[in-house]
């Protein structure tokens with residue numbers, strides 16, 4: 585359920601104006617091609633019908649991927665000069681979207697705000713890398729008969745922690761996660777995201793289990 589709007593675009597090369605469809609809301613979980621374009625910083629790239637120049641129009645759009653709890657507002661780089669104004673607008677739009685999308689929005693996390701396409705591209709690149717790493721971890725966890733706790737991906741990004749945590753036994757708790765992490769890193773010392781998180785958990789006795797992921801994936 586991505587959707588498009590029409591804008592009047594102006595070519596930065598020949599200054600020709602033309603009407604162009606652009607994505608105003610991209611559901612990256614449902615439209616792989618659009619996710620790929622966003623990852624290449626090419627979402628909404630236009631071709632000028634007069635001179636053939638490729639450019640990104642002065643238009644804001646929203647990227648949404650519930651499984652990884654990503655909601656991002658992508659503003660044109662020129663909007664950076666009025667950052668406060670656009671951040672305020674984002675907050676108002678976000679409140680309205682929360683009403684419309686209900687429970688599907690990540691709770692307790694402000695949307696990401698980017699000026700230009702590269703910040704979102706890096707975030708998606710990073711999530712893909714995390715996903716590969718996670719697949720390796722889950723392979724080992726299964727082999728070691730450990731269960732896997734799904735923590736909030738948004739929490740994981742904010743805290744530089746893995747979003748999937750192995751645990752021993754039936755119930756994910758601080759103690760069973762520590763036990764699971766110990767078994768996991770003993771079996772594979774290259775899973776450094778998990779060994780780092782284990783060290784962090786053990787160093788901080790007040791650290792509790794992270795919030796659970798919202799979306800069923």
Ligand SMILES: [Zn+2]
Nearest residue numbers: 595598632635
């Ligand atoms: Zn042109």
